[in-house]
Amino acid sequence: MPIEILMPALSPTMTEGNLAKWIKKEGDKVKAGDVIAEIETDKATMEVEAVDEGILGKILVAGGTENVAVNAPIALLLEDGEDKKALESYKLKSAATVPVKEEKKEEVKAAQSPISNPQYAAPALAGGGRIKASPLAKRIAAQEGISLNGINGSGPYGRILKDDVLNAPKGGRIGRNPVEFISIPNNNMRKVVARRLTESKQTVPHFYLSVDLNIDALLGARAAINAKGKDKYKISVNDLVIKATAMALKDIPAANASWSDAAILQYNNIDVSVAVAIDGGLITPIIRNADQKSIVQISTEMKELAKRAKENALKPEEFQGGGFSISNLGMYGVKNFSAIVNPPQGCILAVGAGEQRAVVKDGALAIANVMSCTLSVDHRVVDGAVGAEFLQAFKSYIEEPVLMFVAQ
Secondary structure (H helix, E strand, O other): OOEEEEOOOOOOOOOEEEEEEEOOOOOOEEOOOOEEEEEEOOOOEEEEEOOOOEEEEEEOOOOOEEEEEOOOEEEEEEOOOOOOHHHHOOOOOOOOOOOOOEOOHHHHHHHHOOOOOHHHOOOOEOOOOOEOEOHHHHHHHHHHOOOOOOOOOOOHHHOEOHHHHHOOOHHHOOOOOOOOOOOOOOOHHHHHHHHHHHHHHHHOOEEEEEEEEEOHHHHHHHHHHHHHHOOOOOOOHHHHHHHHHHHHHHHOHHHOEEEOOOOEEEOOOOOEEEOEEEOOEEEOOEEOOHHHOOHHHHHHHHHHHHHHHHOOOOOHHHHOOOOEEEEEOHHHOOOOOOOOOOOOEOEEEEEEEEEEEEEEEOOEEEEEEEEEEEEEEEOOOOOHHHHHHHHHHHHHHHHOOHHHHHOO
């Protein structure tokens, strides 16, 4: 009797996923442990291994199919000695149904083609490649030195008329793109990110606390560490921010907490989630026990996590969980911003770019490198005073980085 291969649950919260592609094809021999397919979850693309042995008899869900329910049958495996005749009379036992929603290339092409409004149609070409235009339009174009190439005709079937020529800049180039838009299908990750962020802004009572930090000493410490490391390692400002955050959470444990209806969950371990932008979405790999790790350890681990995040190769335990998040847009030149809390976490720290600013030092104006940070807080979890205490502790580690190396 054929064996049903079911859509696996690759995380505790997964209810559906996209069947990205099949590695094995119908007729291939399959052994336990063989990778047979790739599944796209809300955060990563993961390989699915076979549990049983046999021949892949029939693929029920094609590669590229979206929103496949967990435990839905996706293929049938023939046991040793069975042939394809066993598939003809077989009836599926699994209760879960197979969705029929599937990406169709034709639909994407249609979405990416120019819209049908003739006002924005592409330049009309006759059978021999000649641009279709009225005699008057051609005469005006010749007189004015305007090329008909690139002019969008507003006449029937895109025919170029007099007004099209008169409204076109010299040379025939126009500012409006004939393709109004392209349609970029939302992948599973983008859908989940959108849903979670919408829920956060609608249900989480946010408040925000901002602080400006003098990072002259931090930049000096970074330069000294990198000079010592030579070619062995190179730490970033973000690595130091992660370490300072972890030490501040150790000092102010009430900020290392999450919300649940039954109780506030205050974490004993300091696991810092760090936002990483990837194609099609955002993911937050976690530096676990960040308070116990050296700057070099944090830097090495963060580089590896970010690399595998961009390759969609993170394991679920590497991005699920965490008690506190950091979002750093400083490398993009963003001065300051307010991030959205990542439920159920109680806080997220938004880190801006370091820049030279005028400051008052010892009663006189001076130039210093200053970085602005904003703490977004779920008021159900963390009160204003606790948020302020966290920022005070964080500021002390950033402005006196030596404390990060001696604090216990």
